[in-house]
Amino acid sequence: MNAEKIPDIIITRLPVYLRALQRMADKGIKTTSSQELGERVGISAAQIRKDISQFGEFGKQGTGYTIDYLLDKLREILKVDRMWDVIIIGAGDMGHALARYQGFSNRGFNVVMIFDNDQEKIGQKIGEFTVESIDNLVEKIKAADIKIAMLTIPATAAQGIADKLVEAGVKAILNYAPISLSVPKGVRVQHIDPATHLQRMTYYL
Amino acid sequence: MNAEKIPDIIITRLPVYLRALQRMADKGIKTTSSQELGERVGISAAQIRKDISQFGEFGKQGTGYTIDYLLDKLREILKVDRMWDVIIIGAGDMGHALARYQGFSNRGFNVVMIFDNDQEKIGQKIGEFTVESIDNLVEKIKAADIKIAMLTIPATAAQGIADKLVEAGVKAILNYAPISLSVPKGVRVQHIDPATHLQRMTYYL
Numbered sequence: 336m337n338a339e340k341i342p343d344i345i346i347t348r349l350p351v352y353l354r355a356l357q358r359m360a361d362k363g364i365k366t367t368s369s370q371e372l373g374e375r376v377g378i379s380a381a382q383i384r385k386d387i388s389q390f391g392e393f394g395k396q397g398t399g400y401t402i403d404y405l406l407d408k409l410r411e412i413l414k415v416d417r418m419w420d421v422i423i424i425g426a427g428d429m430g431h432a433l434a435r436y437q438g439f440s441n442r443g444f445n446v447v448m449i450f451d452n453d454q455e456k457i458g459q460k461i462g463e464f465t466v467e468s469i470d471n472l473v474e475k476i477k478a479a480d481i482k483i484a485m486l487t488i489p490a491t492a493a494q495g496i497a498d499k500l501v502e503a504g505v506k507a508i509l510n511y512a513p514i515s516l517s518v519p520k521g522v523r524v525q526h527i528d529p530a531t532h533l534q535r536m537t538y539y540l
Numbered sequence: 541m542n543a544e545k546i547p548d549i550i551i552t553r554l555p556v557y558l559r560a561l562q563r564m565a566d567k568g569i570k571t572t573s574s575q576e577l578g579e580r581v582g583i584s585a586a587q588i589r590k591d592i593s594q595f596g597e598f599g600k601q602g603t604g605y606t607i608d609y610l611l612d613k614l615r616e617i618l619k620v621d622r623m624w625d626v627i628i629i630g631a632g633d634m635g636h637a638l639a640r641y642q643g644f645s646n647r648g649f650n651v652v653m654i655f656d657n658d659q660e661k662i663g664q665k666i667g668e669f670t671v672e673s674i675d676n677l678v679e680k681i682k683a684a685d686i687k688i689a690m691l692t693i694p695a696t697a698a699q700g701i702a703d704k705l706v707e708a709g710v711k712a713i714l715n716y717a718p719i720s721l722s723v724p725k726g727v728r729v730q731h732i733d734p735a736t737h738l739q740r741m742t743y744y745l
Contacts, residue, residue, distance in 0.1 A: 342584075343582050343583075344582075344583065344584075344587075346740060346743050346744075347740050349739070349740075349743075350735075350736040350737075350739035350740055351736065353739065354733065354735075354736055355720075358720055375720075377548050377549075378548075378549065379547075382549075412743065413739050413742055413743050414742045414743060414745060415739055415742055419738075419742060419745075421738070427637070428633050428634070428636040428637035428640065429633070429634075429637040431633040432632070432633035432634040432637055433734065435633065436734065437718065438718040438733065438734070438735050439734075439735055439738075442735035442736075442738075442739065443735075443738075443739065443742065444735060444738055482745055483738060483741070483742075483745075485734065485738075506741075506744075506745055507738070507741035507742065507744070507745060509734060509737050509738055509741075513642065513643040515560075515563055515580075523740075523741040523744055525737040525738070525740055525741055527732065527734060527737055528559065528643065529638065529641065529643070529644075529690065529714060529732060530555075530559075530643050530644055530647035530648075530649060531555040531556065531559055531647075532555075532714050532730040532732055533624070533626070533644075533647075533648075533649055533688060533712070533714055533730070534554070534555035534558065534618050534620055534647065534648065535551060535552050535554075535555055535728075535730055536688070536711075536712035536714075536728040536730055537618055537619045537620055537624060537648065537688075537712065538551050538554075538617065538618050538619060539551075539711075539712070539728055540619060540624075540687055540688075540711055540712060
């Protein structure tokens with residue numbers, strides 16, 4: 336299958352495999368099987384084999400997958416074998432949490448700026464960052480050639496800021512605002528929404 | 541298919557359909573098709589029809605789905621046609637963000653308590669909540685018969701607290717700590733991890 340035609344749903348699962356494999360590697364585990372990986376991520380072994388085989392033959396019948404090799408391949412496929420600069424919009428609770436989050440740098444991401452529109456917050460320090468004025472958003476993004484933004488602002492302001500991000504050249508938005516964003520083709524949005532995750536568990540209660 | 545045997549992967553998608561349908565309903569839209577819903581959530585129409593048909597015949601050939609009816613059915617299936625009390629562990633940035641999040645009450649969840657182990661934080665007000673001591677965690681959970689917890693504490697402390705949650709009778713944990721939790725069968729964990737979401741977009745950059 337041509338890489339350009341890989342279904343989105345498969346791409347959605349690859350970071351989950353990547354995370355599980357990374358944790359196995361961290362524990363010193365060298366090889367795994369689709370069965371073992373499947374148990375860790377809650378996806379069938381057959382689905383995992385099918386997903387991974389879209390990109391080539393990375394496993395061997397009987398011996399399974401070499402974890403380091405599969406990690407390298409998945410990182411290459413997902414383009415996180417490099418570092419991506421990321422900005423945060425919104426210096427509220429969630430913006431603070433993301434600015435201090437320790438899980439980005441070893442996964443391919445580097446937070447570089449945080450913006451807010453509140454005069455009280457602009458100029459404040461959050462860890463190593465100084466909150467910048469949202470008035471400078473487009474110009475700063477263009478100057479630094481930023482492609483990825485995390486949006487942690489109220490729903491009422493989110494679409495307006497998303498439009499500015501798109502204008503500035505951002506191609507990927509992680510949206511924490513409880514609203515659907517309209518973006519042109521070629522721009523991706525992922526929505527993080529704790530209620531959706533909770534609803535994935537209530538079924539079983 | 542017997543409801544007990546619905547694959548987890550289907551259950552994972554239902555809250556995504558629910559959210560998209562709720563937004564359509566909020567805009568006054570009365571009916572939809574698997575094609576239209578699919579475009580909104582990035583899942584094929586065939587997959588959506590197959591997923592929903594696991595639970596019964598909720599749509600009609602030619603006219604599609606009545607949104608209010610499908611919303612009711614999905615809420616019933618996911619058991620969010622009632623309210624679930626939820627607790628937050630950790631009164632840091634993320635705990636604050638969750639305590640103030642406006643998107644729970646209309647999705648079936650009601651935050652009722654927030655705990656921390658920091659003497660400086662215990663007794664502090666966060667919105668309508670007073671931060672409680674984690675020393676009282678098990679007893680408070682049992683007394684209030686809480687089944688769902690959101691864990692926003694450092695990775696090093698997460699497994700120990702997860703063990704206490706399980707001991708107290710919690711059956712569903714939303715984990716923000718960058719660590720895999722070990723829990724017994726019958727307890728579900730969902731992991732919220734912004735890096736995984738970002739990696740779902742870098743493929744397309």
